[in-house]
Amino acid sequence: MKINVVTMFPEYFAGPLQVSIVGRAIESGTLEVELHDLREHGVGRHRQLDDAPFGGGPGMVMMVEPLAAALEPLAHTHRILFTPAGEKMTQSTLDIWSDLEEITIVCGRFEGVDQRVVDNLIDQEVSLGDYVLAGGEVAAAAAIEGMARLLPGVIGNPESHQTESFRDGLLEEPVYTRPAEFRGWSVPEVLLSGHHGRIEEWRAEQRRRRTEERRPDLLGDGADSDS
């Protein structure tokens, strides 16, 4: 798949696009990421990207002209804006996006984006969570990584997708590896028992308890759950 990223800070992505799963997905040609520098479409001699809000108030607003210029050639793609005011990005959001041929992620900044951009050039407003970042770049990097690992052939073991967080809509159980004892901190006896029935029973119980305690919202009618 191809992911376009529209950003004031393309240099932010140098690290995230090189490393680990995303780095390998790009290396192998499974994933293509094209960075679009918004500054190239800045207005006037100062290549301005933001301006004061009509009606007054604090902060600055991302201007319509640069975003329109950047997004018009990308009208054939699914265009996403990261903003704290969006719907929350979940595993099912990433599942859907990772099946698309080409998407575009716009990294918002300042107090927001001129609403005419949103109304006419954006298909979906999405949030990483209920907190405010300085810009959408961190959210874009998270989305890229979340999609990359779902692309065919990117993760060696195709079963490992399912065998992890959000299987059955529950949190994962705790895991351990050698040594069986370290500084007196021991591994739960049942995991060393070789008794596969009891081990799976223990794991199921741990998933249930963890979810109840940390994420009771995942246990309800599914209305608020993420997978």
Ligand code: JCQ
């Ligand atoms: C994304 N959760 C938080 C900050 C305004 C489009 O307008 C704005 C975008 C940002 C950057 O994104 C976030 C964010 N998900 O802060 C302010």
